[in-house]
Amino acid sequence: MxxxxxxxxxxxxxxxxxxxxxxxxxxxxxxxxxxxxxVGIVGESGSGKTQLCLAVLGLLPPNARRDGVVRFAGAPGDAVRAVRGERIAMVFQDPQTALTPHLRIGTQMAEVLVHHRRVSGPAAREAARAMLAHVGISDPDRCLRRYPHELSGGMRQRVLIATSLLCEPQLLIADEPTTALDVTVQAQVLELLARLRRERRMAILLVSHDLAVVAGLAARIVVMYAGRVVEEAPADALFRGPRHPYTAALIACAPNPDGPIPARMATLPGQPPGATERFPGCPFVSRCDRAVERCRREDPAMVALDDGRRFACHAPLSA
Ligand SMILES: Nc1ncnc2c1ncn2[C@@H]1O[C@H](COP(=O)(O)OP(=O)(O)OP(=O)(O)O)[C@@H](O)[C@H]1O
Ligand code: SF4
Ligand SMILES: [Mg+2]
Known part of the structure; x- marks a missing residue:
């Protein structure tokens, strides 16, 4: 392909x-x-996942300094801003704050189409109704008449996903889309995203601090630590044989989906370096059980292999 x-x-x-x-x-x-x-992005809290998404979308606060290149469908950086909300959609963690509290769901959804596509009011409302049905809302007409606070968290996230799909985006950036939801609803929303990807050939950048969330959906996984990528691999290869010690630790901490879920999920001891800290070596050195002398002196460079894997480590685990 x-x-x-x-x-x-x-x-x-x-x-x-x-x-x-x-x-x-x-x-x-x-x-x-x-x-x-x-593509899934994983990494613990503070590793830079949300900042990366905001930078890609051109939504950083004005005091941020951004360098580097972002291309959408081959067009350079600023083109992303022009297509944001239309060809690129986004869904964030908190569906409560992403909706306007004093507007009915039908009004907010229709506005998106009227704004981006100059569709008439009744046609926009009908498209909104159809999209709510498509994301599994059983009584879309009732949902259209509701205010955000009248819906459950899972319903609100479905509404947001439906809204983001109205303009048929080619890419959905989903930053912790299920973190605020309980486990059963989480699974339903992930299943919905998987179906939408299949049916619409929509690319998804799925961000989570939870490896189990991206595991079922992402074909490739990018692991971030302290603001950088430390490993990337096809999902199955990553789980079968992580090369970076941080990835291995993340996998060891994740509950085993086939076994009983531990009462308290294991967490990785220690802290990542602070975002203002300067050091010459590997950012993972203080928590790494494979660290060698070189790790304190020299930041490991990224090594890319032919099979689509890459990692940055002086003493990687064997394949
Ligand atoms: N406006 C800001 N000014 C200064 N530093 C910021 C600002 N916004 C974020 N940061 C810093 O950027 C770093 C990365 O934060 P980010 O929110 O991207 O992490 P994250 O991986 O999304 O974490 P989480 O899993 O908790 O959502 C953090 O150290 C944070 O303190
Ligand atoms: S470079 Fe060294 S400290 Fe860093 S992850 Fe690899 S072995 Fe551990
Ligand atoms: Mg975040």
Whole structure:
């Protein structure tokens, strides 16, 4: 199958001037998402996942400094802004704040089409109704008349996904789309995203701190640590044999879907370095049980293999 890039990110950096020195939220991140593909980004809290998404979408606050290249369907950076909300859609963690509280769902959804597609009011409302049915809302007419606070968290996230699909985007950026939902609803929303990817050939960049969330959906997984990519691999290869010790630790901490879920999920001891910290070596060194002398002195360079894997480590695990 030919690989047609829909999103290309090259050497992206995001930094803020802070009192304690420069905060480097994203450091030199490169990645690619092809048409119809789901790429997962995982990493613990503070690793730069949301900052990366915001930088891709051109939604960083004005005091952020962004360097690097973002291309959407081959067109350079600023083109992303022009197609945001239309050819690129986004869904974030908190469906409560993403909806306007004083407007009925039908009004907010119809507005998207009237704004982007100049569709008439009644046609927009009908399209909204059909899209709600498509994402599995059983009584779409009733849902259209509701205000956001009258819906459950799972319903609100479905509404947001339906809204983001109205303009038939080629790429959906979903940042922790299920984190605020309970486990059963989480599984339903992930299943919905999987179906939409299949049926619409819509690419998805799926971000989560939870490896189990991206595992079922993403064909490729990018692992971030302290603002950088430390490993990338096809999902099955990553789980079968992680090469970076941080990825191995993440997998060891994730509950086993086939076994009993531990009462308390294991967590990785220690802390990642602060975003203002400067050090010459590997950012994972203080938590790594494979660290060698070189790791303290020298930041490991990214090594790319022929099979689509890449990792940055001086003493990787064997394949
Ligand atoms: N406006 C800002 N000014 C300065 N630093 C910021 C700003 N916004 C984010 N950061 C820093 O950027 C880093 C990355 O944050 P980000 O929100 O991208 O992490 P994340 O991986 O999405 O975490 P989580 O899993 O908790 O959502 C953090 O160290 C954070 O403190
Ligand atoms: S470079 Fe060294 S410290 Fe960093 S992950 Fe690899 S072995 Fe561990
Ligand atoms: Mg985040």
């Amino acid at each position: 030919s690989r047609e890039p829909i999103l290309e990110v090259e050497r992206l950096r995001v930094a803020y001037a802070g009192r304690g020195g420069q905060v480097e939220a994203v450091r030199d991140v490169s990645l690619r998402v092809d048409a119809g593909e789901c």
